[in-house]
Amino acid sequence: MPKILIVGGGYAGFYTAWKLEKHLRKGEAEIVVVDPLPYMTYLPFLPEVAAGSIEPRHSVVSLRRHLKRTRVIAAKVTGIDHANKTAMIAPNGGEAYDFDYDQIVVTAGSVSRTFPIPGIADNAIGLKSIEEAVAVRDRLIANFEQAASLPKDSELRKRLLTVVVVGGGFAGIETFGELRSAASALLAKFPEISFDETQFHLIEAMGRIMPEVSLETSKWVLKDLAKRGAYVHLDTQVADATDGVVKTNTGEEYPSDLIIWTAGVMANPQVVGGSDLPREPRGRITTQADLRVIDADGNVLEGAWAAGDVAAVPDKTGGLPDGTCVPNAQHAVRQAKRLAKNLAAVLRGEATVDYFHKNLGAVAGLGIGTGVFQSGKFALKGFLAWGAHRGYHGLAMPTWERKWRVLWGWWHNFFLGRDQVQLQTTQEPRAFFEAYASRPKPKVEEAPAAEAPKADSTAKVEAEAK
Numbered sequence: 001m002p003k004i005l006i007v008g009g010g011y012a013g014f015y016t017a018w019k020l021e022k023h024l025r026k027g028e029a030e031i032v033v034v035d036p037l038p039y040m041t042y043l044p045f046l047p048e049v050a051a052g053s054i055e056p057r058h059s060v061v062s063l064r065r066h067l068k069r070t071r072v073i074a075a076k077v078t079g080i081d082h083a084n085k086t087a088m089i090a091p092n093g094g095e096a097y098d099f100d101y102d103q104i105v106v107t108a109g110s111v112s113r114t115f116p117i118p119g120i121a122d123n124a125i126g127l128k129s130i131e132e133a134v135a136v137r138d139r140l141i142a143n144f145e146q147a148a149s150l151p152k153d154s155e156l157r158k159r160l161l162t163v164v165v166v167g168g169g170f171a172g173i174e175t176f177g178e179l180r181s182a183a184s185a186l187l188a189k190f191p192e193i194s195f196d197e198t199q200f201h202l203i204e205a206m207g208r209i210m211p212e213v214s215l216e217t218s219k220w221v222l223k224d225l226a227k228r229g230a231y232v233h234l235d236t237q238v239a240d241a242t243d244g245v246v247k248t249n250t251g252e253e254y255p256s257d258l259i260i261w262t263a264g265v266m267a268n269p270q271v272v273g274g275s276d277l278p279r280e281p282r283g284r285i286t287t288q289a290d291l292r293v294i295d296a297d298g299n300v301l302e303g304a305w306a307a308g309d310v311a312a313v314p315d316k317t318g319g320l321p322d323g324t325c326v327p328n329a330q331h332a333v334r335q336a337k338r339l340a341k342n343l344a345a346v347l348r349g350e351a352t353v354d355y356f357h358k359n360l361g362a363v364a365g366l367g368i369g370t371g372v373f374q375s376g377k378f379a380l381k382g383f384l385a386w387g388a389h390r391g392y393h394g395l396a397m398p399t400w401e402r403k404w405r406v407l408w409g410w411w412h413n414f415f416l417g418r419d420q421v422q423l424q425t426t427q428e429p430r431a432f433f434e435a436y437a438s439r440p441k442p443k444v445e446e447a448p449a450a451e452a453p454k455a456d457s458t459a460k461v462e463a464e465a466k
């Protein structure tokens with residue numbers, strides 16, 4: 001049986017395996033997914049997870065539960081030697097080993113792209129994983145709890161109540177809007193803190209936000225956020241973030257205990273860098289429109305495929321200035337579906353079909369009850385767009401089991417309000433037990449037997465005594 005190795009079980013990897021299970025007959029090929037995480041993360045929900053509107057577990061999809069005919073390996077792929085069709089697999093906590101394959105599908109996604117700005121690596125957090133979203137939610141609530149017990153003129157209190165987001169793309173603006181909404185809701189439970197004390201700043205290097213929507217819509221978002229006490233600083237860059245004090249090139253200073261970096265992504269450097277697969281100047285693996293990997297001369301590398309954020313896939317409808325697809329979920333899912341069909345076709349000696357997807361538009365939630373939707377020149381703003389956001393993503397979540405959990409969660413929140421409990425102490429789950437746990441008494445060391453003085457030293461002591 002040919003072996004299909006899928007590197008990364010995120011959006012593109014999960015959908016590729018899921019659809020291959022559907023398209024391939026029993027015994028036609030063995031499907032293997034390698035990912036260090038046991039779940040696919042629905043990244044568009046991360047801002048709502050950070051804001052406490054969605055339970056973290058509901059926004060991920062278990063690979064083992066939903067991939068019934070796929071072998072799932074909890075490991076990282078650290079190298080790909082496609083010339084010999086071998087991948088290096090490093091299991092979590094185990095020895096790395098070589099894995100032979102017939103077909104490889106690289107869907108290892110992207111990571112936050114940062115710049116060498118002092119203090120960012122040490123003090124900021126990204127928003128590319130469920131773990132980060134949970135940490136942001138816990139930190140926001142814990143900071144309120146701490147600030148409420150400090151005097152009004154305390155510098156620490158001011159710092160705890162200041163949130164800085166860097167990057168005004170879709171993910172950044174959604175995160176900013178959702179956190180502002182969450183903080184405003186928290187105020188009802190913290191009468192010690194006034195609205196004016198909560199400071200929200202977003203730093204954006206360009207002259208506008210959200211390039212996916214029209215300029216007019218993006219200006220509406222700026223106004224909506226400002227009305228809610230969240231300020232976007234355009235044409236501004238972070239110059240320094242040492243000790244959590246965000247300094248901009250325009251001379252502003254925002255000491256903050258919660259700095260979120262959402263200023264762009266880059267193709268997974270570990271997987272791409274550790275492979276012999278061809279890549280373009282931005283570091284993405286080059287493919288042709290049917291998602292097969294190609295070299296710089298356009299020659300197909302037999303048995304190699306790529307999709308999602310890690311791949312530079314030609315966009316036959318226009319796309320980025322270089323004619324490739326933008327890194328988003330809309331493309332990742334559809335590329336994966338096309339890839340699964342094409343891979344099955346190649347295994348059967350049939351022809352492949354090119355990937356073609358016309359952008360459906362963009363929809364963003366900016367906090368409970370407000371959002372934006374843009375499709376061509378048509379735009380919705382405010383409550384209707386927020387409804388469209390929830391409707392679209394609620395249904396786009398893969399599997400009914402997961403859709404159901406998310407939809408019920410929203411339904412419960414509608415009546416009960418969002419859950420405002422932080423569980424930061426789960427970061428150190430053994431601390432409490434360890435503090436009171438009995439330990440064996442330390443052994444009493446036996447005193448070493450006194451050594452008999454040597455002959456010459458005895459003579460010396462006697463001589464000194466005389």
Ligand SMILES: Cc1cc2nc3c(=O)[nH]c(=O)nc-3n(C[C@H](O)[C@H](O)[C@H](O)COP(=O)(O)OP(=O)(O)OC[C@H]3O[C@@H](n4cnc5c(N)ncnc54)[C@H](O)[C@@H]3O)c2cc1C
Nearest residue numbers: 008010011012043044076077108109308309328329330332
């Ligand atoms: C906050 C946020 C909001 C977003 N909102 C939207 C939206 O509203 N609409 C939209 O279209 N797009 C949105 N996106 C973008 C979209 O989520 C991504 O484009 C999409 O997830 C890309 O899918 P992928 O499969 O390429 O990567 P991912 O979904 O990131 O999956 C990559 C997988 O590879 C695994 N992996 C990493 N390293 C290794 C390794 N060494 N070996 C094996 N596996 C590895 C990872 O664990 C992960 O499971 C958003 C992104 C973010 C961060």
